[in-house]
Amino acid sequence: MPPSIPAQHQDTTPGRETEMTPAPDYKPRYPGSGRLAGKVALITGGDSGIGRATAVLFAREKAKLAILxxxxxxxxxxxxAAIEAEGSECLLIRxxxxxxxxxxxAVAKTVEAFGRLDVLVNNAAHQMEENxxxxxxxxxxxxxxxxNVYGYVYMMQAALDHLPEGAAIVNVTSVNSYKGNDSLIAYSSTKGAITALTRSMASNLxxxxxxxxGVAPGPVWTPFIPMSMPAEKVEGFGKQAPMERAGQPNEIAxxxxxLxxxxxxxxxxxxxxxxxxSIVGA
Incomplete structure (x- = not known):
């Protein structure tokens, strides 16, 4: 059972993983098997949370990474540093x-550095509470x-000039795309758009x-949470899920x-x- 989450808040937007207590668990849980050997992946919002966990897991599976x-x-x-500790390479793009x-x-720099692009993960996002x-x-x-929407479109537009046959695009949406959330109205609306965008582009390509x-996570312990919520709501975060706890980034990656x-x-x-x-529509 992951440790309980105490009350905390960050005033900086976006949030910082280095300031979270307890630290999110991003490390891969199993040995790699080379499932992305020879591949190059570009991950937006790859510095922390689900993006970091995904980047390090991809590195363990032998991909080279660009992080926006x-x-x-x-x-x-x-x-x-975590990617390099897995024996891979990482390009940081601010x-x-x-x-x-x-x-x-960002796409051009990735291709220039590694010679190709095989996987695009759209993960960068903005979230703020509004009741x-x-x-x-x-x-x-x-x-x-x-x-959350334009950024995904812009990244796909740029990547499609380089993605080869057999490439993959993975978009991070949210359980709120399906359930809604009365205190995350704008955020939930964008995630619904991402779900529709994902299905439309799947047919298009x-x-x-x-x-x-796409992947639609539920409540996950990432910098979004202490950054976008008041401290009292952060305490015990995740108990609203049927499993009565928050997910960890390495459970989503x-x-x-x-995909x-x-x-x-x-x-x-x-x-x-x-x-x-949570049981939601497919």
Whole structure:
């Protein structure tokens, strides 16, 4: 059983994994088997949380990694060190996915560094609580959609110039896409858009033999939580799940690995649900 989560809050946006108590568990739990050998993956928001756990797991499976992150330099450097400890290589790219030119540059830098791009993981996101729709500002609404939806589109637009036949795109959506969340109205709305985007692009790219799938996590202990919630709501976070605990990033990352590698070669347009037992529509 993971340790209980005490009350805490971070004022910095986005949150920092280095400041979380207890530290999220991102380390892979099993030996690798070379499922991504010879592949190159680009992960947005790869510095912490689910992104970090996925990056380190991909490295254990022999992929080379490019990590796009906003400004969490310390978290990014720790992720790079963890990737290198797995015997792989990591390129860190600092920037905002709301900037279309930056997204194109990130893809170009990845291909320049490693010679190819095989897997795109869209994971970078923005989340803030808002209990009253009438108090949701235009700026906050725009930041949610520009980060969580536009950023995914921009990254796919740039990557499609380089992804070969057999490549994979994995989009991180959320259980809130299916259940809704009365205190995460803007965030839940963007995640619903991501689910529809994933299914649309899966059909769109069938002819190019590029698979597009998604993962819809439930409550997971990532920097999002102490950054976007008041301290009293962070205490005991995850107890609302049927399993009565928060998930750890390394419990979500294997779902992304499955969709990124050939184990899921007969799947596209699908969403996996590592959410602690919530039964939601497929």
């Amino acid at each position: 992150y906003l400004d969490e330099d310390r978290d990014a450097k720790e992720t790079k 920037g905002d996915v709301r900037d279309k030119a930056l997204c194109a540059d 009253d729709l009438q108090n949701l500002s235009e700026a906050e609404l725009a930041k949610h959609f520009e980060t 069938l002819g190019r033999k590029i698979r597009v799938n 294997p779902a992304l690995l499955f 990124a590698c050939e184990d899921s070669s007969y799947m596209t347009g699908q969403i996996l649900h590592p959410n602690g037992g």
